[in-house]
Amino acid sequence: MSVILAFLTALVLIAFGWKRAKRSPEAQTQVLVKRFVHSGHGWIRETEDGYVLVGMDDFAQSIIGSVHDVKLPRLLRRVHQGELAWEVWHGGRSLPMVSPVSGWVVEKNAMVLQNPALINSAPYGDGWLFKVKPYNLGRQTSNLLTGKPVVQWVQGLQEQLTRVFSTTPALMMQDGGMLVDNLAERCSEEEWKAVVRDFFHTETATNS
Numbered sequence: 001m002s003v004i005l006a007f008l009t010a011l012v013l014i015a016f017g018w019k020r021a022k023r024s025p026e027a028q029t030q031v032l033v034k035r036f037v038h039s040g041h042g043w044i045r046e047t048e049d050g051y052v053l054v055g056m057d058d059f060a061q062s063i064i065g066s067v068h069d070v071k072l073p074r075l076l077r078r079v080h081q082g083e084l085a086w087e088v089w090h091g092g093r094s095l096p097m098v099s100p101v102s103g104w105v106v107e108k109n110a111m112v113l114q115n116p117a118l119i120n121s122a123p124y125g126d127g128w129l130f131k132v133k134p135y136n137l138g139r140q141t142s143n144l145l146t147g148k149p150v151v152q153w154v155q156g157l158q159e160q161l162t163r164v165f166s167t168t169p170a171l172m173m174q175d176g177g178m179l180v181d182n183l184a185e186r187c188s189e190e191e192w193k194a195v196v197r198d199f200f201h202t203e204t205a206t207n208s
C-alpha cells in the first residue's frame with residue numbers, strides 16, 4: 001500500500017512540475033516592456049543586444065491618419081535627439097518627426113517600407129521604424145517619459161487639440177468631444193502647419 005501511495009505522490013509531483021514549466025513561457029510574455037516617449041512623439045525600446053527600436057506613438061499616427069508613405073533615415077546615418085529624422089505622409093500632407101534618441105541607424109524596418117499602414121495598425125509592435133545604436137542612453141532617457149506620466153501627458157494633449165478645433169464643427173464628431181479620423185486631410189493648410197508646429201516641435205528642429 002505504501003509503495004502505491006509513494007508512486008501516486010511521485011506522479012502528482014511530476015504533473016505539477018510539468019504544468020509549471022508549461023506556464024513559464026506564458027508568464028514571461030506578460031512582462032511589460034519598458035518604453036520611453038519623446039515630447040516630439042517618437043518612442044524607443046531597448047533590445048536585448050543593447051540597441052534601441054524607434055517608432056512613432058499612437059498620438060502621432062492618429063493625427064496624421066492613414067499613413068500612405070514613410071521616409072526613414074539612411075543606414076549608418078547619425079540621428080540626434082530632438083532633431084528631424086523621418087517623415088510620414090497622408091496624401092499630400094506630411095508630418096516630419098524628430099528623433100527620440102541619438103545614435104547611428106543600423107537597421108530599417110523593411111515591413112514598414114513595404115506596408116506603411118503598419119504604423120497605424122501596430123505603432124508599438126511591427127510598426128517600429130528603425131533600429132539605432134545609441135550613445136549615452138542613460139542620460140538621454142532622462143529627457144523622455146515612461147509609464148503613467150505618458151498617459152497623463154497624452155490625455156492633456158488630446159484635450160488641448162480638441163480645444164484648438166472646437167470652433168471648427170466639421171472636424172468634430174457629432175456627439176462632441178472627439179476629432180474626426182484622418183485630420184491631416186480634413187483641416188486647412190494653415191491649421192495643419194499649426195498642429196505640426198505646436199504638437200511636434202518641428203519649428204526649431206533641424207535636420208540631423
